[in-house]
Amino acid sequence: MNRADTVPTSRRKVTPARVVLQAFLIVTSLVWLFPLVWALYTSLRPYSDTAERGYVSLPGVLTIANYTTAWRNADLPHFFWNSFVITVPAVILTLFLATMVAFALSRFTFRFNLALLMIFTAGNLLPQQVIITPLYRLYLALPLPSFLSDTGVWYDSFFGIIAIHVAFQVGFCVFVLSNYMKTIPMELGEAAVMDGASVWRQYRSVILPLSRPPLAALATLLFTWIYNDFFWALVLMSTGSKRPVTSALNNLQGLYFVDNNLIAAASILVAIPTLIVFFALQGQFVRGLTLGATKG
Amino acid sequence: MADDSHAIRPVHEGDASTPGGVTSVFVRKRRHSLLTRGDRWVLAAMIVFPLIIHVALVWGPTLASVLLSFTRWDGIGGIAAIKPVGLENYRNIFTIYPPFDPALRHNLIWFGFFAILATPFGMFLAVLLDRDVAGSRIYQSAFYLPVVLSLAIIGFIAQLIFSPDQGFINNLIGRTQPNDLIDWLGNPSLNLWAVLLVASWRQAGYVMILYVAGLKSVDPTLKEAAAIDGAGEIQSFFRVVFPVLKPINIVILVITTIEALRAFDIVYIINKGTNGLELLSVLVTNNIIGEASRIGFGSAIGTILLVISLSGILTFLYWTFRREAAE
Numbered sequence: 001m002n003r004a005d006t007v008p009t010s011r012r013k014v015t016p017a018r019v020v021l022q023a024f025l026i027v028t029s030l031v032w033l034f035p036l037v038w039a040l041y042t043s044l045r046p047y048s049d050t051a052e053r054g055y056v057s058l059p060g061v062l063t064i065a066n067y068t069t070a071w072r073n074a075d076l077p078h079f080f081w082n083s084f085v086i087t088v089p090a091v092i093l094t095l096f097l098a099t100m101v102a103f104a105l106s107r108f109t110f111r112f113n114l115a116l117l118m119i120f121t122a123g124n125l126l127p128q129q130v131i132i133t134p135l136y137r138l139y140l141a142l143p144l145p146s147f148l149s150d151t152g153v154w155y156d157s158f159f160g161i162i163a164i165h166v167a168f169q170v171g172f173c174v175f176v177l178s179n180y181m182k183t184i185p186m187e188l189g190e191a192a193v194m195d196g197a198s199v200w201r202q203y204r205s206v207i208l209p210l211s212r213p214p215l216a217a218l219a220t221l222l223f224t225w226i227y228n229d230f231f232w233a234l235v236l237m238s239t240g241s242k243r244p245v246t247s248a249l250n251n252l253q254g255l256y257f258v259d260n261n262l263i264a265a266a267s268i269l270v271a272i273p274t275l276i277v278f279f280a281l282q283g284q285f286v287r288g289l290t291l292g293a294t295k296g
Numbered sequence: 297m298a299d300d301s302h303a304i305r306p307v308h309e310g311d312a313s314t315p316g317g318v319t320s321v322f323v324r325k326r327r328h329s330l331l332t333r334g335d336r337w338v339l340a341a342m343i344v345f346p347l348i349i350h351v352a353l354v355w356g357p358t359l360a361s362v363l364l365s366f367t368r369w370d371g372i373g374g375i376a377a378i379k380p381v382g383l384e385n386y387r388n389i390f391t392i393y394p395p396f397d398p399a400l401r402h403n404l405i406w407f408g409f410f411a412i413l414a415t416p417f418g419m420f421l422a423v424l425l426d427r428d429v430a431g432s433r434i435y436q437s438a439f440y441l442p443v444v445l446s447l448a449i450i451g452f453i454a455q456l457i458f459s460p461d462q463g464f465i466n467n468l469i470g471r472t473q474p475n476d477l478i479d480w481l482g483n484p485s486l487n488l489w490a491v492l493l494v495a496s497w498r499q500a501g502y503v504m505i506l507y508v509a510g511l512k513s514v515d516p517t518l519k520e521a522a523a524i525d526g527a528g529e530i531q532s533f534f535r536v537v538f539p540v541l542k543p544i545n546i547v548i549l550v551i552t553t554i555e556a557l558r559a560f561d562i563v564y565i566i567n568k569g570t571n572g573l574e575l576l577s578v579l580v581t582n583n584i585i586g587e588a589s590r591i592g593f594g595s596a597i598g599t600i601l602l603v604i605s606l607s608g609i610l611t612f613l614y615w616t617f618r619r620e621a622a623e
Contacts, residue, residue, distance in 0.1 A: 021424060025431075028421070029438035035453050035497065036441065038464055042456055055467040097349070100342035108339060114620060116343065118613050123354040125550070125609045127558045129580040130602045133594040134360035135353065136584050137371060167353035170346055199335040203342070228446030230561045235584055246446050250565060253452075260455070260462040267452040274444040282437065285444065289502075290509035293547045 043067065043264035050261060066265035074256040076269060079245035083227055083273075085158055086244050090165040091222045095215060097166065098173030103203045105174070106181040107189055117178060124171030128231050135164070139236055156238050164236065165226050173218050176291045180214045181207060214291055220281045221288030224274055245270050358602065365596035371589045378592075385596035396597075399574040402488060403604075406495070406575070407556035414496035415552045418503025423533060425504070426511040440505055442498040451565030454494040455481065484572025491562055491573060499555060503548055510544035511537070546615045553608035557601060576601050 042055065044062045053060060070076060101120065105113050139155040149157030184207060192202045233247035240251050249270055257263045268275075277285055331339075365385055369378040389396050421439055425432045442450065457464045458480035461472045471477050480490045514537055522532035538545070560577040563569040569578030576597060583594030 021429060025424065025429065025435045029435050032438045033441065035457060039453055039456055055462060055464060097346035101346045104339045104342040114617060116347065118617060119355065120350060122609050122613055123350055125554055125612060126354065126358060127554070127577060127601055127605050129560070129577040130361060130598045130605065131354060131357035132580060133584060133591055133598050134357040134364060137591060138357065164353055167349050170350055199331065199338045224444055230446060230448040235581060246448050249448060249452070260459060263452055264456055267449050271445055271449050274446065278441060278444045286440070286505055289505055293506045293509065293544060
């Protein structure tokens with residue numbers, strides 16, 4: 001990628017066209033932020049307040065009562081923990097496996113390099129529903145020791161959900177990482193070989209440390225994607241209390257979240273981890289996305 | 297970096313230059329063939345282990361989907377109970393399965409809406425933001441915010457905006473009474489468009505991010521040259537910049553296609569993908585969770601989804617790996 005942000009800023013002149021442009025961007029970005037601001041506003045008002053004054057009105061009271069109610073009544077800490085137990089191992093495993101494949105495919109030449117790379121890349125582009133029917137049957141049939149699953153099979157277990165996330169996301173990460181590793185000069189690996197380093201050592205001590213930037217970006221991206229997953233946990237889990245928080249929200253609606261004010265509070269609570277990514281790790285997230293789209 | 301104990305290690309343990317057999321598969325790039333047998337095993341394991349996981353859980357089920365689509369199986373009685381039925385599932389889907397037509401049509405509308413409105417609008421925002429605008433970063437952040445949110449949460453936010461009695465729009469225009477309210481998400485001729493609006497909220501931001509990065513990589517002298525030749529801004533974009541960005545344009549086209557086919561979460565949150573919000577992805581899912589599980593039938597819909605998505609996937613593979621294949 002070129003670094004072309006060095007455009008001199010002194011060229012900005014105030015012209016009518018510039019004013020129109022700024023006005024358009026201000027209005028559009030306000031419209032863009034509105035749904036979330038609206039959710040936040042609704043969540044801070046008690047239902048009684050909105051019932052009395054209507055939703056589009058100035059507030060009589062602002063309170064975080066909806067948040068405490070949602071947090072306690074719907075047992076959200078429990079579901080956040082489920083998400084954590086699924087997301088963290090899935091991200092680590094995906095990156096671990098993807099770095100190995102990318103390393104082998106980008107630093108060494110085999111007969112099937114390109115075909116393998118295509119298999120991984122294409123796999124990640126499949127809609128999830130293409131594979132779900134046989135996968136569901138497979139999950140019901142594959143046995144799992146009881147300390148990993150109380151049902152004795154992959155279905156309805158954390159292990160199964162982690163496995164499908166890893167299998168699916170590894171494709172995207174192999175694609176991004178192998179593109180990146182190709183740009184690391186071959187001489188670096190060769191120097192290590194000259195020093196008698198094994199392939200594993202080359203991977204561990206040369207390529208992995210140099211791949212930190214894309215790994216940080218991918219970790220951020222994977223965390224968001226896996227945390228945000230709704231589908232796998234919906235279909236491959238039947239026990240509501242095992243679901244990660246994003247999927248659980250669907251069940252809780254109507255059960256605990258009766259009015260829009262509560263739904264708004266719960267939605268924002270569930271979005272908080274991704275909002276942290278937005279505010280704190282925006283750069284990493286965007287880099288991860290664009291690494292995948294603009295090659296090299 | 298390499299510690300001393302490895303410095304004097306013999307490097308000719310196995311003869312890597314032997315043609316044919318396993319060894320030639322692992323010929324080292326460039327002039328070195330210093331891989332020991334152990335190294336080759338390590339490399340093989342590095343590829344094979346992740347490959348098995350990926351193929352077993354992604355490509356295996358894909359292939360199984362295609363094969364099962366020619367059978368009838370309710371999942372009971374093990375594999376022996378699978379009956380081959382030829383094209384019967386497909387015939388049934390096209391003739392006596394009412395939700396299929398609307399589902400396919402909605403997926404096409406979804407793609408059309410993205411391709412004509414959401415995606416071009418995202419590109420348009422990117423082009424504006426690429427013009428050295430004051431506060432560009434802040435605007436980018438605003439447009440990108442929905443991209444980090446899960447589509448499930450976006451489904452909930454859609455309800456806050458569109459719900460008939462508690463939603464923003466009806467409250468704003470004062471149509472919340474039972475006799476005159478507008479049921480944005482319940483009326484089958486309205487709800488798809490309401491949902492598409494919300495889905496575009498995210499899609500446009502997504503495209504904007506990708507396109508901003510693409511535009512940054514365009515050599516600024518190209519645009520200057522076009523300007524010197526007297527090309528207007530619009531002309532110089534369409535004649536000079538847009539063609540140069542062909543690779544990213546293709547990525548964006550593929551993403552638009554795939555996202556339109558993957559659409560699921562929002563409609564499922566709103567009404568489980570019924571009553572005007574049917575999608576192919578929902579039909580597949582309904583054959584697993586819910587009433588009777590019809591594996592062959594569900595697989596056939598999955599296979600139709602596969603065939604459509606292959607157009608996007610193959611386009612992506614072709615344009616991405618074309619150069620490498622030629623090398």
